[in-house]
Amino acid sequence: MTSAYRVLPATADVVIVGGGVMGASIAFHLAEAGVRDIVVVERGELGGGSSGKPIGGVRAQFSDPLNIELGRRSLRAFQDFWRRPGADIGLDTVGYLFLLTGPAQATGFEESVRTQNALGVPSRMIGPREARALCPYLSTEGLVAAAHSPADGHARPALVVRGYARAAARAGAVFATHTAVTGMDTAGDRVTAVHTDRGPVSCSAVVCAAGAWSARIGSMAGVELPVRPLRRQLAFTVPLVPTPPRIPFTIDFSSSAYFHNSDDGLLLGLADPGQAEGFDTTWTPGWLDMFREVARRRAPALAEMAVSGGWAGLYEVTPDHNALIGRCAAPANFLYATGFSGHGFLQAPAVGEIVRDLHLGRRPCVDVTPLGADRFHPGSKSRPEAHVV
Known part of the structure; x- marks a missing residue:
């Protein structure tokens, strides 16, 4: 890896918390879209948490349209991974x-x-x-x-993380490994800085992609992310x-x-x-x-x-075993992609695209409104369909 994996800048446009497959995919898609000041903060090694230990399955066999579309779109990206971002991921289309x-x-x-x-x-x-x-x-x-x-199958998660991260780093993203997030500063309805054990990073936006640790990261910004x-x-x-x-x-x-x-x-x-x-x-x-x-x-x-x-x-x-993907109403610059309940690896390519679009103010390629964290608030009517598989 390049020196980009060791340096912690003092400022960033986007700070992504979590260097697993979701954080790496988001970093790649943002960098590919021209966002240059991206810092991915990871407390250990890239892919060293849950992303280093999944079963590697990739599929579109779900029972509800939203998860089918996330899986289908991701399958196409895995099949094209050799070209974009350009890496062998050991994809085996065995069904x-x-x-x-x-x-x-x-x-x-x-x-x-x-x-x-x-x-x-x-x-x-x-x-x-x-x-x-x-x-x-x-x-x-x-x-x-x-x-x-x-059309389904399995791939090697570590190779996917590495492929996304290397491409993002070539485009200017910084991966700060062995760096733990310790807190966040907020002002008004925005996060203004992410504090780490190596110093603060002032930022314009934060993305929580911290997997099983997301509830703790969300609480630093006053956001409830019901992930266990x-x-x-x-x-x-x-x-x-x-x-x-x-x-x-x-x-x-x-x-x-x-x-x-x-x-x-x-x-x-x-x-x-x-x-x-x-x-x-x-x-x-x-x-x-x-x-x-x-x-x-x-x-x-x-x-x-x-x-x-x-x-x-x-x-x-999560309580309904569906993902949490979206942008908070407050802080308005806090985005999240977490709570995948075992489906994070297989949905990571599509979710990287979606978070990119949410950050850039575009209409996402897939409507993930039903996956907002606010669906668990009392009186919310935005709920995804329960899926059988």
Whole structure:
């Protein structure tokens, strides 16, 4: 990285708090649009928080139009990433496969597929036998149907962060790593400075892209961002011989257990329904017992696979599991993109565009009004649709 990653200017047009995939995407899109005085403040290394530990899935298979559009627009950007901003991100378009074990699930996904198809997403419902042909690990016993979209897949989050950050730095953005935000100054209805443990930065606008830590950052400006941290864990199998078949990103919808290819093995994961909120990112392999219990029914060969290790990261969860994207009424120069509840990586390209447009006073490419943080205020009528996936 260049020296731009070590210097903290005293002034900036825009200060972005958070050097994960969201902050890097926003910095790139602002810099590409001609905004020159951009400072990204990151308390650790770029991508060192939640962005360094997601599962890497990219998809447009959602049940509501807003999230479908965010995913669809981002998928196009990931497919074009080699050209703009110009980096290999390890994109593997293997598709997403949701496994359904009850009639109600199948009915819900049928409706979602109709909505997706109307918006240009090539998803479709398939039967158990076709699902097993796509993913040979599956047992079809108890499987009612599946939903498959061949345009989805997975990529390497660290490469995405690096690609966006390098392009933004070439355009003049400054990335101040190992720099913690300690407070903000406000005057009237505006933030005037961001304080860090390396000194203050006077600014014209602030963007909170701090992930699971966003509630604390928002409170410094008097903004309520209802985001709470929730640990999620995954594991990697040892290299498999023979090399595993190329399979879709496969999710057992009832249990949330998932798996996909990763180098010479598989990546495995499951959301522990009993996980307490908190910032603990200790990897505790005991959760694998829950995964193996599901695997014995749905993909028996996976139940006995040895693992080589894993990690824990943080979801940034909101009360309705939809993102927070918007500009505050007060302070009027405080913008936010957070609370993605596990979908931040896959929506980062589209959200970078949206925050760019909000800052520049343009009409965003996607109307994110329903995702404003004020939707949780008493009497608010602006609410996004609940999404099934």
